[in-house]
Amino acid sequence: MASEGENRTTLTPDTPVQYLKGVGPRLAARFEKLGIRTLADLLEHYPRRYLDFTHPYPVAEAPAGVECVVQAELLAKQGGRYAAGGRRVDKATAGDGVATLELTWFNNPYTIQKLEVGQDYYFEGEVSGGLLRRRMTNPQVRTAAQVSDAPLAAIYPQTEGLSSGAIARCVAQLLPHAELLGDPLSPALLEKYRLPGKAQAVRDIHRPPAPGAVQEARRRLIFEELLVLQLGMGLLKSRGSAATGAPMRRADPAPFWAAVPFAPTGAQRRAVDEILSDMAGETSMNRLLQGDVGSGKTLVAAAALWAAIGAGYQGALLAPTELLARQHAESLNRLLAPFGIRVALLTGGVKAAARRTTLAAIRGGEADLVVGTHAILSEGVEFARLGLAVIDEQHRFGVRQRGALADKGANPHLLVMSATPIPRTLGLLIYGDLDISILDELPPGRQPVKTRVMTGERRRDLYGFLDRQIGQGRQVYIVCPAIEESPDGGLAPVKTYYEETAKALLPDRRVGLMHGKLKPKEKAAVMEDFRAGRLDALVSTTVIEVGVDVPNATVMVIENAERYGLSALHQLRGRVGRGAAESWCFLVSDNRAETVQRRLRFLCSTNDGFAVAQYDLETRGPGDFFGSRQHGLPALQIADLAGDTRTLHAAQREAAALLAADPLLSDPGHALLAAEVERMFRRAGPMN
Numbered sequence: 001m002a003s004e005g006e007n008r009t010t011l012t013p014d015t016p017v018q019y020l021k022g023v024g025p026r027l028a029a030r031f032e033k034l035g036i037r038t039l040a041d042l043l044e045h046y047p048r049r050y051l052d053f054t055h056p057y058p059v060a061e062a063p064a065g066v067e068c069v070v071q072a073e074l075l076a077k078q079g080g081r082y083a084a085g086g087r088r089v090d091k092a093t094a095g096d097g098v099a100t101l102e103l104t105w106f107n108n109p110y111t112i113q114k115l116e117v118g119q120d121y122y123f124e125g126e127v128s129g130g131l132l133r134r135r136m137t138n139p140q141v142r143t144a145a146q147v148s149d150a151p152l153a154a155i156y157p158q159t160e161g162l163s164s165g166a167i168a169r170c171v172a173q174l175l176p177h178a179e180l181l182g183d184p185l186s187p188a189l190l191e192k193y194r195l196p197g198k199a200q201a202v203r204d205i206h207r208p209p210a211p212g213a214v215q216e217a218r219r220r221l222i223f224e225e226l227l228v229l230q231l232g233m234g235l236l237k238s239r240g241s242a243a244t245g246a247p248m249r250r251a252d253p254a255p256f257w258a259a260v261p262f263a264p265t266g267a268q269r270r271a272v273d274e275i276l277s278d279m280a281g282e283t284s285m286n287r288l289l290q291g292d293v294g295s296g297k298t299l300v301a302a303a304a305l306w307a308a309i310g311a312g313y314q315g316a317l318l319a320p321t322e323l324l325a326r327q328h329a330e331s332l333n334r335l336l337a338p339f340g341i342r343v344a345l346l347t348g349g350v351k352a353a354a355r356r357t358t359l360a361a362i363r364g365g366e367a368d369l370v371v372g373t374h375a376i377l378s379e380g381v382e383f384a385r386l387g388l389a390v391i392d393e394q395h396r397f398g399v400r401q402r403g404a405l406a407d408k409g410a411n412p413h414l415l416v417m418s419a420t421p422i423p424r425t426l427g428l429l430i431y432g433d434l435d436i437s438i439l440d441e442l443p444p445g446r447q448p449v450k451t452r453v454m455t456g457e458r459r460r461d462l463y464g465f466l467d468r469q470i471g472q473g474r475q476v477y478i479v480c481p482a483i484e485e486s487p488d489g490g491l492a493p494v495k496t497y498y499e500e501t502a503k504a505l506l507p508d509r510r511v512g513l514m515h516g517k518l519k520p521k522e523k524a525a526v527m528e529d530f531r532a533g534r535l536d537a538l539v540s541t542t543v544i545e546v547g548v549d550v551p552n553a554t555v556m557v558i559e560n561a562e563r564y565g566l567s568a569l570h571q572l573r574g575r576v577g578r579g580a581a582e583s584w585c586f587l588v589s590d591n592r593a594e595t596v597q598r599r600l601r602f603l604c605s606t607n608d609g610f611a612v613a614q615y616d617l618e619t620r621g622p623g624d625f626f627g628s629r630q631h632g633l634p635a636l637q638i639a640d641l642a643g644d645t646r647t648l649h650a651a652q653r654e655a656a657a658l659l660a661a662d663p664l665l666s667d668p669g670h671a672l673l674a675a676e677v678e679r680m681f682r683r684a685g686p687m688n
Contacts, residue, residue, distance in 0.1 A: 011039060011177060011180060012039075012180065013038060013039060013040035013180050013181055013182070014038050014039075014040065015038060015039045016028065016037065016038060016039075017031050017036055017037060017038060017039060017041065017042050017170075020039070020042070020170055020173060020174070021173060022169075022170070023170065027162065027166075030159060030160075030161045030162040031162065033159045033160075033162075034157060034158075034159050034162070039174060039177075039180060040180070040181055040679070042170060042171060042174060043171070043174055043175075043178060043180070043181060043202055043206075044181075044202075044637055045156060045157070045167065045171070045637075046156075046205055046206075046221070046637055046638050047154035047155055047156055047205065047206065048155060048156065048157050049155050050152040050153060050154055050155065050208070050214065051067065051068075051069055051124055051152070051153040051155060052069070052151065052152055052211070053069050053122050053124070053142060053147040053150075053151055053152070053153060054147065054151045054152075055069075056069040056070055056071035056122055057069065057070050057071075058070070058071070058096055058098060058099070059072055059094075059095065059096050059098065059099040059100065059101045059134055060098050060099040060131055060132065060134075062127040062134065063127070064126075064127055064128055064129075065126055065127075065128065066126065066127075067124070067125065067126055067155070068124070068125075068126075068127065069122055069123070069124045070094075070101060070122070070123045070124075070127065070136070071096070071120065071121070071122050071123075072094035072095055072096045072101050072120070072121065072123065073094060073095060073096065073118065073119065073120050073121075074092060074093075074094050074115050074116065074117050074118065074119055074120075074121060075092075075093045075094055075095050075100070075117065076092065076093045076117060077090075077091075077092045077112060077115065077117060078090070078091040078092065078093075080109055080112075087106050087107055088106065088107050088108075088109060089104065089105075089106060090104070090105045090108065090109055090111075090112045091103065091104050091105075092112055092115065094121065094123065098132075099131065099132045099133070099134060100132070100133055100134070101123065101127075101134050101135070101136055102129070102133065102134070102135045102136070103123065103135075103136055103139060104135070104136075104137045104138070105137075105138055105139075106137070106138060108138065111141060115141065119143075120144065121141050121142065121143060122141070122142040122143075122144075122146075122147055123136055123139040123140075123141055124139055124140040124141075124142070124153065125137065125138060125139035125140065140153075140165060150207055150209075151208075151209075151210065152207075152208045152210075152211065152214070153168070154168055154171075154205075154206055154207070156168065156171075168206075171206050172206075172207070175202075175203050175206060175207060178198075178199040178200075178202045178203050179199045181198055181199065181202065182198070182672050183197055183198040183199070183672065184198070184224065184228070184672040184673040184675075184676045185198070185223075185224060185227075185673075186669070189654065193223060193650070195216075195219065195220040195223060196216055196217065196220050198220075198224070200217075201216070201217040201220040201221050202217070202221075204216065204217035205217035205218060205221060218638065219647070221637075221638050222638055222639045222640075222644050222647050223647050223650065223651060224676075225636060225637060225638055225639045225680075226639050226644065226647055226648050226651035226652075227651040227654055227655055227673075228673065228676045228677050228680050229636070229639075229651075229680065230651050230652050230654075230655035230656075231655045231658065231659065231665065231673060231677050232677045232680060232681050234655055234656070234659045235659070235664070235665070235677065238659070238663055238664075243282060243283060243284075243411065244279075244281070244282065244283055244284040244285075244411055244412075244413065245284070245387075245409060245410030245411035245412060246279070246284075246308065246311070246313050246385075246386075246387035246388065246409070246410075246411070246412050246413055247282075248279055248280060248307075248308070248311035248312075248313070248387070249280060249311070250276055250277060250279075250280035251276050251279075251280075251306075251307035251310060251311070253269075253272050253273070253276060253303055253307070256302075256303050256306050256307075257269075257303075259335075259338050259339070260299070260335070262443070263444065264296070264299060265295075265296060265439070265441040265442070265443055265444075266441060267291075267295070267438070267439045267440055267441040268296050268299055268300050268439060268441075270437070271289060271300045271437040271438075271439060272300055272303045272304065274287070274435075274437050275287060275289075275300070275303070275304045275307075275415065275437065276303075276304070276307055278413065278435070279304070279307065279308065279388070279413050284406075284411045284412065284413050284414065285388075285413035285414060285415065285435075286414050286434050286435065287414070287415050287416070287434055287435045287436070287437060288415075288416050288417075288418065288434040288435070288436045288437070289301070289415060289416070289417045289418075289437050289439070290417075290418050290421070290422070290436060290437070290438050290439070291417075291418075291419065291438065291439030291440075292419065292421055292439070292440075292442070292574070292608075292609035292610070293419050293570070293571060293573075293574025293575075293609065294442055294443070294446060294574055294577065294578055295419075295439035295440075295441065295442060295443075296439060296442075296443050297392075297417045297419065297439060298328065298331055298332070299335070300437075300439070301317065301332075301390050301392075301415065301417060302331075302332055302335040302336060304388060304390070304413075304415055305317070305332070305336065305341075305369055305388060305390065306335075306336060306339060306341070308387040308388035308413065309336075309339075309341055309368045309369060309387075310339070311387065312385070312387075313385050313386065313387020313388065313412075314362070314365065314367065314368060314369070314370070314383050314384060314385055314386050314387060315368065315369040315370070315386075315387065315388045315389075315390065316369070316370045316371075316372075316376055316383070316386060316388070316389045316390065316405065316408065317332070317369070317370070317371045317372075317389075317390040317391075317392060318372065318373070318374075318376055318377070318389070318390070318391045318392065318405055319371070319372070319373060319392045319393070320373070320392070320393045321373065321543075322347045322348065322349055322373055322520045322523075322524060323520075323523060323524055323527050323543075324392065324393070325345065325347050325371055325372050325373050326345065326347075326524065327549060328371050328392065329343055329345045329371040331549075332369065332371060336369065341368045341369060342361075342366065342367055342368045342369070343367075343368070343369045343370075343371060344358050344361055344362065344367035344369070344370050344371070345358075345370075345371055345372060346358050346359075346362075346370055346371070346372035346373075346375050346376055346381070347372050347373045347375050347520075348373060348374070348375050348520070349520050349521060349524075350375070358370075359380060359381060359382075362381060362382065362383055362384070363382045363383070363384060364384060365384035365385060370383075376405065376408070377404045377405060377408075381408065382408075383408050383409055385409070386408050386409030386410075386412045387409065387412050387413060388412055388413045388414075388415065389405045389406060389408070389409070389412050389413070389414050389415070390414075390415045390416075390417065391405065391414070391415070391416040391417065392417050393417070393418065393419065393420075416434065419571065419574070420567060420571070420613070421567070421570075421609035421610040421612065421613040422610075422613055445580045446577060446578070446580075447577060447580070447581075447582060447583065448577070448607045449556075449573050449574075449576055449577040449583045449584065449585050449607060450582070450583070450584050450585070451573060451584075451585045451586075451587065451603055451604040451607075452584070452585070452586055452587070452604060453561075453586075453587045453589065453597070453600045453601060453604060454586055454587070454588055455588070455589065455590050456588060456590050457590075459501070459505070459588065460505065462557065462586055462588070463505035463506060465555075465584075466478075466506065466537065466555060466557070467506060467508075467509065469554055469555050470506070470509050470536045470537065473552075474552060474553070474554040474555065474581065475530065475533070475535070475536055475537065475538070475550065475552050475553045475554070475555075476536070476537045476538075476553065476554070476555040476556075476557065477537075477538050477540065477544060477553055477555070477556045477557065477572075477575055477576065478497075478502055478537060478538070478539045478540070478557045478559070479540055479541065479542060479544070479556070479557065479558045479559065479572055480493075480494040480497050480539065480540075480541060480559050480560070481541065481542070481559070481560050481563045481564070482494060482541075482560075494513070494515050494539060494540070494541055495513065495515075497539060497559065498511065498513045498539040502537065502539045506536070506537055509536040509537055510534065510535045510536045510537070511535065511536065511537045511538075511539060512526050512529060512530055512535040512537070512538045512539065513526070513538075513539050513540070514526045514527065514538060514539070514540040514541075514543060514544065515540065515541045515543065516541055516543050523543065526538070527544075530550060530553075531550050533552065542568070542572065544572075544575060549578055550575070550578070551578045551579035552579060553575065553576050553578070553583075554576055554577075554579070554581050554582065554583045554584065555576060555583065555584045555585075555586070556572060556573055556575055556576045556583075556584070556585040556586070557585075557586045557588060558572055558585070558586070558587055558588065559588045560588070560589065561587035561588060561589045561600060562589045562591040562593075562596045562599075562600070565616050566599055566602065566603050566612050566613075566615060566616040566619075567609075567612055567613050567616045569587065569603055570603065570609050570612045570613075572585075573585040573603075573607075574609075587600050587603065587604075595619075599615075599619060602615055658670070658673070665677065
């Protein structure tokens with residue numbers, strides 16, 4: 001079990017996984033690809049599903065191409081041989097009186113040596129071949145006694161060079177030591193919710209004695225995971241609510257609204273009032289401004305920055321791309337210049353001399369507002385008196401970047417903005433450390449975008465429509481999902497599409513190309529040409545998804561629309577309809593699957609981003625909804641945010657009660673809970 005210098009009695013949850021028998025440094029490196037570094041990580045790498053050996057298929061009825069269990073008698077064993085390339089091949093034949101199953105193992109003579117002709121076995125693997133003569137390659141084999149002992153076989157998330165079976169063997173070594181993990185839940189909580197202890201739950205989820213045991217184990221582990229996450233978010237909120245380093249009186253927004261050349265919506269006025277009240281409090285503001293595409297978040301941010309700068313502080317706005325940072329700098333300068341506010345731009349593309357001048361202006365307080373990219377977070381950027389930090393497109397950053405920006409001042413106020421609508425339950429979880437303002441109105445004059453689904457067969461008709469729109473002085477976006485040729489050949493690379501489709505079908509129009517592999521300056525130049533009207537059409541990947549504002553663009557074409565989640569499609573659709581003219585979004589897809597068509601038709605039926613987000617969550621699940629980033633938070637191991645809402649609410653109640661009694665989890669009885677919180681958030685970076 002242990003390497004030299006280590007024994008069973010000294011194992012801890014933090015013992016590196018490489019010290020497990022049969023692992024070593026090479027296999028440990030593969031485990032690390034799965035986020036498994038320690039013994040605790042391995043014990044908490046839960047199965048994604050199970051194979052039920054108690055319901056095996058007869059040979060002839062086993063589904064082809066699907067992992068399944070077949071029960072049959074071993075009829076014959078053949079001698080092993082070596083194939084070209086040096087691989088050893090061992091074969092056997094099994095049957096059940098109706099059909100036969102040819103079994104093949106590569107480089108695994110030990111399995112077939114242990115099998116006895118005339119005995120019944122359970123073979124697990126993928127079946128291929130015809131109805132009466134079927135095949136299975138490299139099957140796992142169990143005896144009736146083994147099935148009786150462990151009726152369900154765990155199937156684990158795996159990676160190249162590390163199979164589910166290999167993971168299962170490593171986990172099996174550890175299960176006798178499941179108490180290593182300790183139990184962060186108190187006996188009172190276990191009794192209140194009728195939950196098993198941690199060690200028992202871990203054993204049962206990896207090696208369930210019966211199907212019912214899996215459900216009880218999952219219920220326990222899901223509750224713990226959501227409780228730990230809620231405690232972490234609560235601690236973040238309490239740390240953020242320290243005494244403000246930017247005290248100010250509540251500003252009256254009337255002078256700001258009077259200088260704005262258009263009427264704000266009621267939602268914008270309400271959000272500004274909430275923000276100004278927060279900034280006049282004794283603790284630092286930590287607020288999320290959430291609004292659908294085109295709802296006017298920039299105007300609200302401008303009002304907040306105006307108030308902070310008017311109170312004698314500096315402001316900072318962090319954007320995810322240089323393109324968006326430049327756009328924000330221009331629009332904020334227009335809104336704030338009448339008040340004498342000086343706006344500086346700081347991005348990675350700024351030349352050394354200009355950067356030095358800008359840094360000196362920030363340090364000396366001559367720059368009232370700094371708009372930029374991640375460059376704002378770098379060393380050497382020192383604010384004279386940072387009072388308000390704004391983060392745009394929150395989902396591109398996360399917890400760590402929030403903290404890094406806040407560290408540029410002494411507890412400044414923090415406003416984060418997101419155009420990604422999130423169902424309320426998930427908003428409470430993801431942004432549990434923030435108060436939330438929602439912009440649920442569109443500015444006057446905006447028309448809903450008309451959305452249609454069509455197949456590639458009608459592409460020539462579609463391009464005729466695009467040509468007519470351009471002839472009327474409008475501009476169009478055409479989005480492709482791939483920069484390069486996809487492995488399955490199903491996606492045309494954007495460059496090929498640009499040359500062979502867009503330019504060919506719009507021969508007399510000015511068509512531009514933009515994608516993620518262009519240098520920042522090249523992207524900025526193409527986008528500026530489009531914004532200035534020097535291009536009629538822009539063929540692009542999703543780099544135009546966030547924040548780009550071209551009011552003259554009236555048509556969005558999305559090729560291979562089935563490749564995107566509905567929330568992503570809704571974000572892309574929001575790039576048009578930003579002016580007063582009628583606007584269109586065309587979803588092009590040749591995928592006729594009913595589930596795909598149903599999803600796309602749903603998008604055509606509504607322009608409500610929150611309804612789209614809820615539907616996307618319910619139909620695709622939280623993993624696809626958020627993507628791999630998880631909004632800067634650690635990925636959940638077992639909880640399902642769409643299906644475990646009752647457990648989430650219970651965990652939220654218990655976390656609130658625990659933090660009310662012990663705000664820092666410093667009580668010795670909460671030491672294990674505090675350690676679990678630290679471990680969970682360590683996976684996403686330090687808790688700032």
